Amino acid sequence: MMEPFQTFKGLVCPMDRTNVDTDQIIPKQFLKRVERKGFGECLFFNWRFNEKGAKNPDFVLNQPKYAGASILVAGDNFGCGSSREHAPWALQDYGFKVIIAPSFADIFYNNCQKNGILAIRLDKEKTDVLIAYATKTSLHLTINLEDQTITGDGFSYTFDIDPYQKEMLLEGLDEIAVTMRHEDEIAAYEQKHTVSA
Amino acid sequence: MKPRTIVDKIWENHLIHCEVGKPDLLYIDLHLVHEVTSPQAFEGLRMNHRKVRRPDRTFATVDHNVPTTENRETKDPVSKIQISTLEKNCADFGIELADIYRPSQGIVHVIGPELGLTQPGKTIVCGDSHTSTHGAFGAIAFGIGTSEVEHVLATQTLWQKRPKTMQIKVNGRLGMGVAAKDLILAIIAKYGISVGMGYIVEYTGEAIRNLSMEERMTVCNMSIEAGARAGLISPDETTVGYIRGRRFAPKGEAFEAAAKEWLALATDEGAVYDRTIEIDAGEIEPQVTWGTNPSMGSSINGTVPDPEAIESEEKRQAYSKALAYMDLKPGTPIRDIPVDVVFIGSCTNSRLSDLQQAARIVRGRRVHEGVRALIVPGSQQIRKQAEEEGLDKIFTEAGFEWRQSGCSMCLAMNDDSVPAGKRCASTSNRNFEGRQGTGSRTHLVSPAMAAAAAISGHFVDVREFEKVH
Numbered sequence: 280m281m282e283p284f285q286t287f288k289g290l291v292c293p294m295d296r297t298n299v300d301t302d303q304i305i306p307k308q309f310l311k312r313v314e315r316k317g318f319g320e321c322l323f324f325n326w327r328f329n330e331k332g333a334k335n336p337d338f339v340l341n342q343p344k345y346a347g348a349s350i351l352v353a354g355d356n357f358g359c360g361s362s363r364e365h366a367p368w369a370l371q372d373y374g375f376k377v378i379i380a381p382s383f384a385d386i387f388y389n390n391c392q393k394n395g396i397l398a399i400r401l402d403k404e405k406t407d408v409l410i411a412y413a414t415k416t417s418l419h420l421t422i423n424l425e426d427q428t429i430t431g432d433g434f435s436y437t438f439d440i441d442p443y444q445k446e447m448l449l450e451g452l453d454e455i456a457v458t459m460r461h462e463d464e465i466a467a468y469e470q471k472h473t474v475s476a
Numbered sequence: 477m478k479p480r481t482i483v484d485k486i487w488e489n490h491l492i493h494c495e496v497g498k499p500d501l502l503y504i505d506l507h508l509v510h511e512v513t514s515p516q517a518f519e520g521l522r523m524n525h526r527k528v529r530r531p532d533r534t535f536a537t538v539d540h541n542v543p544t545t546e547n548r549e550t551k552d553p554v555s556k557i558q559i560s561t562l563e564k565n566c567a568d569f570g571i572e573l574a575d576i577y578r579p580s581q582g583i584v585h586v587i588g589p590e591l592g593l594t595q596p597g598k599t600i601v602c603g604d605s606h607t608s609t610h611g612a613f614g615a616i617a618f619g620i621g622t623s624e625v626e627h628v629l630a631t632q633t634l635w636q637k638r639p640k641t642m643q644i645k646v647n648g649r650l651g652m653g654v655a656a657k658d659l660i661l662a663i664i665a666k667y668g669i670s671v672g673m674g675y676i677v678e679y680t681g682e683a684i685r686n687l688s689m690e691e692r693m694t695v696c697n698m699s700i701e702a703g704a705r706a707g708l709i710s711p712d713e714t715t716v717g718y719i720r721g722r723r724f725a726p727k728g729e730a731f732e733a734a735a736k737e738w739l740a741l742a743t744d745e746g747a748v749y750d751r752t753i754e755i756d757a758g759e760i761e762p763q764v765t766w767g768t769n770p771s772m773g774s775s776i777n778g779t780v781p782d783p784e785a786i787e788s789e790e791k792r793q794a795y796s797k798a799l800a801y802m803d804l805k806p807g808t809p810i811r812d813i814p815v816d817v818v819f820i821g822s823c824t825n826s827r828l829s830d831l832q833q834a835a836r837i838v839r840g841r842r843v844h845e846g847v848r849a850l851i852v853p854g855s856q857q858i859r860k861q862a863e864e865e866g867l868d869k870i871f872t873e874a875g876f877e878w879r880q881s882g883c884s885m886c887l888a889m890n891d892d893s894v895p896a897g898k899r900c901a902s903t904s905n906r907n908f909e910g911r912q913g914t915g916s917r918t919h920l921v922s923p924a925m926a927a928a929a930a931i932s933g934h935f936v937d938v939r940e941f942e943k944v945h
């Protein structure tokens with residue numbers, strides 16, 4: 280059961296890169312765990328830490344002014360590559376609730392919504408402005424899912440979201456339970472299509 | 477009736493429920509499972525006291541983590557837990573598992589087709605992005621996340637928004653020495669890694685029709701690298717011929733009946749796609765990637781690009797970053813790039829014909845001094861067939877390591893990895909930073925190109941290699 284997504288206010292961390300792939304979000308050495316929790320410490324591991332395990336001061340997440348950030352704004356095609364749900368788990372465990380980018384890889388986008396992370400597709404001009412602003416100063420934004428708005432520090436944008444995904448997020452619905460309401464239809468389908476496995 | 481694409485036909489055949497403003501509820505025919513993306517899904521089922529609805533439509537294997545050493549012993553305790561967790565989950569929920577000691581074990585996208593589980597017209601999912609491989613058979617096959625794995629286990633269905641369709645039509649014929657891998661790498665180099673976003677791609681045209689099933693799998697495998705949800709190819713006699721006689725294929729008259737239905741799934745003449753791209757196969761040369769995503773590639777006769785010459789600021793930055801990571805200088809001829817490691821394997825290129833092509837180059841030659849070269853067959857069955865043909869001897873005599881089956885150095889979750897700063901010619905599908913090991917540098921190529929690089933110590937054009945040597 281995921282938590283319903285309510286109006287949310289948080290600090291923005293800018294990530295001025297395109298095509299951030301899932302191997303960067305969470306490198307494969309951390310995919311061996313059988314739990315869902317605790318992946319935050321592995322987030323962006325190869326960028327966050329140097330070979331000796333010390334924090335890389337140049338990496339944006341390590342800069343003190345972004346401590347506690349919960350909204351990530353990134354470039355095009357965020358989350359491309361693998362289907363690993365460990366990527367949204369790591370982002371969530373680290374503290375991110377919202378990810379804003381001009382575009383997302385399909386599977387990653389779905390994986391976010393299934394975990395109650397709001398992935399927002401926002402035009403490149405707008406994300407560019409947010410990234411530039413958040414790089415210069417500290418930017419706090421309020422995300423209202425019901426109204427589909429992003430506001431704060433003089434910004435006021437609206438965004439689109441699929442109505443079904445919006446409803447699932449707002450209500451924090453357990454999708455399996457929702458599907459189980461269609462049990463009769465599934466059974467009828469199976470009756471009609473008795474194909475071998 | 478209005479002409480329909482194969483995607484229309486399969487989609488409509490699997491609709492359980494549709495409602496305006498909602499995704500469609502689709503029936504899933506086949507669910508493939510592996511050790512990395514499934515443990516949390518099974519845990520979810522247990523927590524909610526749910527069962528696996530159709531264990532008979534679910535099939536599991538271990539591939540990502542498993543060692544490829546002769547004795548197949550897992551030393552890493554964390555990998556061990558992941559593997560034994562899958563064993564327990566399969567036992568508890570009644571799912572067939574191709575475990576490490578079984579002759580059916582192999583990379584999930586290699587064994588599905590090999591066992592005849594993969595068939596035209598099916599909806600196929602797996603918690604792995606390269607599930608698109610199975611589309612080669614004319615199936616709608618796509619990767620899903622772990623929450624969706626849990627959903628399919630519990631309900632045998634998925635909510636899916638109907639994607640748009642894109643046709644990639646490949647006219648003409650591929651030249652001698654140009655592989656299916658070169659074709660898909662060239663498409664991605666030309667159109668980029670997000671061209672397919674939101675689409676299911678159907679590959680059509682003369683060049684595609686002339687591909688064997690194994691080559692079609694190589695092409696469909698990398699659809700995800702073009703950003704597509706899935707990629708597929710309409711079934712034809714090549715498809716039917718491949719499936720006949722396999723373990724899970726229908727038998728006797730049932731097979732003939734099924735084959736007829738499969739052929740009827742092919743896209744109708746005059747069906748409309750949302751977008752069409754056409755390319756000429758004759759223009760394609762053997763490819764090598766030089767950067768850190770699969771679109772950063774060139775023909776073997778090209779040079780490493782100069783970021784300064786690029787107009788788009790964003791692309792210029794991305795190219796500079798990639799070249800810094802790859803330690804390459806602009807203007808360097810691709811053929812002058814040396815290699816330290818050669819990996820022939822992965823769900824893109826580890827099938828028998830891939831090994832045969834590599835063996836043809838390697839026969840009677842030696843791996844270049846200082847190069848470590850590995851052959852990792854995609855499955856136990858392929859390994860056995862290759863040994864029956866004596867390919868293992870050709871490879872080991874040349875100085876290659878002949879390994880057991882698994883994902884291996886494609887993502888380096890087991891002990892097979894490329895050391896930091898080293899350069900690998902790899903037949904896999906991703907050249908992301910650190911993919912083959914922290915600090916590793918990956919160049920994606922075809923099996924023949926990888927084999928030729930192993931012998932020469934740097935990249936060479938296989939077409940000339942075969943002439944000169």
Ligand code: SF4
Pocket residue numbers: 539540583584585604606822823824882883886887904905
């Ligand atoms: S071989 Fe590589 S790409 Fe294929 S399933 Fe294994 S890890 Fe994924």
